[in-house]
Every structure is written in structure tokens, then in C-alpha cells.
Amino acid sequence: MVLTETKPAAPRMTWMDLVRGGAILLVVFWHAASVPDQLLDGAEPGYYVRKLNAALGPFRIPTLLVLSGLLVERSLAKGTWRYVTGKVRHVAWPYAVWLTIIFATMGWLSSLTQVKVWLSGGILWYMVALLFCYAAAMLRPRWMPWLLFAALPLAVLWLVEPGIPILDRYLWYGAFFFFGAAVGPHLATIQTRMPVWAAALLALITLGGGYIVAKRLLVSQTPEYLPVSLAGILFVLWLAPRIPRWPLTRLLEWYGRNSIVMYVGHAFASYATVRVLDVTGTENMPYVIPLMMITTFGVPTLLVLARRRIEWLFVFPELRRSRPAARAPRHVSVTTP
Template sequence: MDTLRGVAILLIVVLHAIALPALLSGVPSPRVFDYLNAAVTPYRMPMLMALSGMLLSRALKKRPWPYALGKIRALVWPYVVWVAIYWLVVWPPQFPAWQDWVATSWLWYIFFLAVYFAIAPVVVRVPAWLSPLLLWAISAVVPDPEWTRFFLYAGYFFGGHALWTYRASLRRFDSPKVTVAALVVTLALSAAYVLQERGVVFLIPLRNEELIYAPATILGVGGLILLARKIADRWTGPLRYLGRNSVVFYLVHYPIQIIVTSLLGAAWLWDWQLHVGLGVLAPLVVGAALVWLRRFAVVDALFVMPWPGASDQDALRPRGLTRRSF
């Protein structure tokens, strides 16, 4: 789990390091980056949602008040803190309206997670295998694209919960043949996204919000999970570090990248290598520094709400889960 979470966080950092210079400073990157982004599009956020959903069963073992407090501390609090930081960084001409504080910018993931954990005690009353199907069905009929995305990712989140719930039964599929077959689906879907980026037109366009491709995405995520279980930990140390501290790197990277791009533009530096390179390096360096500085309460308060006597384990940090847990 740490490895895959680390991969997802790194891909998000790279994506925004490429997108923000083009958006804010008009600095385009080579076309190959568009193909890279297209290749990982079907898995980046769905995999992150599924991995977060796999933590739900453990969280629900808590009594209602500790459960609610934990999610307020680990999700609602940092969301509000970092939305405020975001507005300070971009400095809009007028104070943002209330709707501008809802699922803002890159923080939509944290917002969605907070809502999913809030409704989870009710949703889990439905059989674990059924809830993602119902949520995906709702995503197909709601008229608003934002609600479509909300319910679609809810399906991936509670799909992760189902995966964890039925993990004992699913162990029978942990074989080389199944792994290879699932990885073929993974690569085929990625290749299709790349072909679409290159101009190939499919009968039904490929996009994350298209429900018909959700089964292929789930199979692809399953293949990545099976593959990650086969990789020795000695090869994945940096990725596991990112995964264990994903909340820090996720929250920090976007404002840092905005600042980097703005400073380079102000200095009339337009090389894409500089924008993308520093856009990746700066968040990783600052994020690592903040991980170390979390031992100080004032820094830790950027990522979890201070609360006397409360545990600092949060919904985004998969402590206690090992290779043998699955």
C-alpha cells in the first residue's frame, strides 16, 4: 500500500509540475509528457481512492465520537488550513465566495474523502460488494458533471473497502497467471488513453468519468496491487516514504509549484526543463523538510488538528498495514 500510494503521489506531483507552467506562464512541455499523463490517467486517482477505501474497515472499528473526531482532525482541518493557504498564494482580487471553498482546486480529493468517511457508517450497511455498484449507477444518472465525478470516485473508494472486506477470498487469485492477465488489462487501457491523446477516436471516448470503463480500471488497479506485492521492499524505499507521508506531500506540492512557476516567470525564465524540474524537486524537498519538522506542534498543526490526548494516526497514513495484511 505504501508503494502504490507513493507512486500515485509522485505522479500527481509530476502532473501538476507539467500543467501549472503551461497554465500560469504559458510554458509548454514536450508532447511526451502528455502521453505520460494519458497513460496514468485511468489509475492515478482511482487507485488513490481505492487505497484510501481499504482503510475504512479499521477506522469504523472506533466508536462514533473518536471516529468523527479523527476525520475532522485528519481531513476537515487540513482541508480548511490549506484552502486558506491556497487563497493566500493566489491572492484573488476579492474574498472568495463560500462555494469557492468547496472541493477547491487540488484539494478536491481531501474534500471528497472527508465526505466519503462521513457517509461511510450509513453506506456500509449495504453489502460491501453492492455499494460501489450502486454509487457508480448513481454517477451515470446525475445531471451535473461534478456530481458524476463525486459518485464515480465514491465507487472507487467503497470498492477499495470491498476489496479489503473480501481479501481472504481474493487471495486465491494471487497467482502469476492472474497477475499477468490483470497487468495486460492495465497496459491495454493505458495504451488506449495514449492512442486517444494521439488523435485516435473511440466510439465511446476514454475518460475517468465514463462509467463503462470502470471495470477495466478496477482490473488494472488490481493488477498494480498484485504487482506491488511481488516487489521486494528494498527496491521501493523512496516510494514507501512518499506513501507513508502522502498527506504532507499531497497538501504541500501545489502551492509550492505555483510559487516556483510564478517566481521563474517573474525572472523571465521560460525553459520548460527549469519549470518542470523545480516543480518536481521543490515540493519533494519542502515536503521532506516538513515531514521532519512535524515533530514540532506548530508544523504538525498544518496537517492534523491539535487535540489533547488524541492519536495522530490519520486516514491518509496506512500505519499498521503490512504485506501480510492482504
């Protein structure tokens, strides 16, 4: 008998689920207010909702990208085949499925024949940004530090100034992904050895920066905007492991573990709600924003609860090669003379 030693599975980083859950809910909150404002006449969110969403702008998507970047080295270590197929199954597939569903809901299916639509992603652009980041990560020379690699898209954005909205967006947000990869080796130091005064300074920059952004004194994708986002993200990385696991935080962790479902599900819910309001002629009613809040949070939550039955909508089924059946031993007949 041969005994094989198996390594215990690494404990799940619940703090990362917590941060991802909080960030994805902020994205849901943003779209619940902004989608009807963009697509419906007169459906404007209140003053404080607009200001709050503006103040949170530097932190929502950048935080999600930094979290993904923190794990990219681990993903690359699995080998090129597993790395590529994993991103196709978990990112490209749900993106294609749900972009098709959303465009079908809105009556825009003919637009899917245009390459530009797939590259821009519409409301699902974050998933396209992720795919570009994962592809670029494979091309990084091993001798190049991640921090320098993170500076490259910003250099192109600010020095070359492409002026192409889609490209500008991916250059800007891609920098956060690679910043996350650069932070990865130093994460334990940030979370355990950062002095309280340094964390307090980061918190002060975060609050002050958010307030300035809400006042529209800072514009996204500019050098002055970057420190605000980075300060907020570093502060959250320091704070998250220190938050007790209360029922509320466990709920956020649950949303974080199902962030892909929340992301595509809320996008569908927001557009489907707008479509219903438009068809029924009720787009100017005073309850539009509250209704949007209910549907954009409620529908994806129901999808998470039903996820096991509809998993193929969010992850492409893994194709496993069937092992050949073991050959039966030959029966040797022994005859006696």
C-alpha cells in the same frame, strides 16, 4: 497486583505504504507538468510527459481512494466519535489550512468566502472527495453490501447524469473508495490465491488500457474507462506484497507514510512556483517544467523532514481531557485517652 494482558500491535502493512507512496508521487508528477500548463502561457510539458501522464490517469487518484476504502471498516469500528474527530483532525484540518495558504499565496483570499470554492477544493479536491466518502460511509445501511454501495454513485452518474462537474467528480471517484471497502474482506485472497495467469491478464488490460487512454480513445468517468482503472488497481494489490524491500521501495514507503504532507505540500509548491514565475516575468523560459519538477518534489520532501516541528499544519492537535488529580488520603489523628 492486577496483571493486564495487552494485545500486540498489528504489524504495519508496508506494501500499502509502498503503493500509496508510488501513487502520491505520480500525482506530484502530474501537477508539476499540468499546473504551469494551466496557469502560464507557453509552459507546456513535452509530448512524452503528456502521454505518460495521460496513461497514468486511470490509476493515480483511484488507487489512493481504494487504499483509503480498504481501511474504512477498521475506522468505523472505533466508534462514531473517534471516527468523525479522526477525519476532522487528519483530513478536514490540513485541507482548510493549506487551501488558505495556497489562496493567500496566489492573492485569492477573497474567494474563500464562497462555499463553492470549499466544495470544489481547487487543486486539493481529492481531500474534499475523501471527506464526502467518509461521511457517506457512515450512512450506509449495514445490510447493504459495499459493492452495491459502490455501484450507487456510478448509477447516479450514468443514469441520472447530473451534469454538475463537482458532483460528477465526487460520484466517480467515490465509487473507487467504496470499491476498496468491498475488496477489504477479500484482500488476502487477491494477494495470496490469485493465479499468476489472472494477474498477467490484469497487467495486460492495464498496459493496453493505459495506451488507449493516452491515445484519447477512452474518456474518464465512462463505463468503458472503469475496467481499466479496476484492472490496474487489482494488479497492484496483487503485486505490491511481492516486491522486495529494497532501498528504493523503502523510500516510497516513507513517502507513503507521509502522503498527506506530500499532497498538500506539492500543491503549495506548484502554485507558489507559478506565482514567482508570473511575478518575475519568467513564465516563458525553457526551464519552467524542470523547475516545477524540482520544487514540487523538493518542497514537500523538506516539509516531511521537518514534520515533527510543524505537525500542527497537517494534523489538528488532539485535545485530551486532563484527569483530575487523585485525592490525598485523609490523615486521621488517633488520640489516646
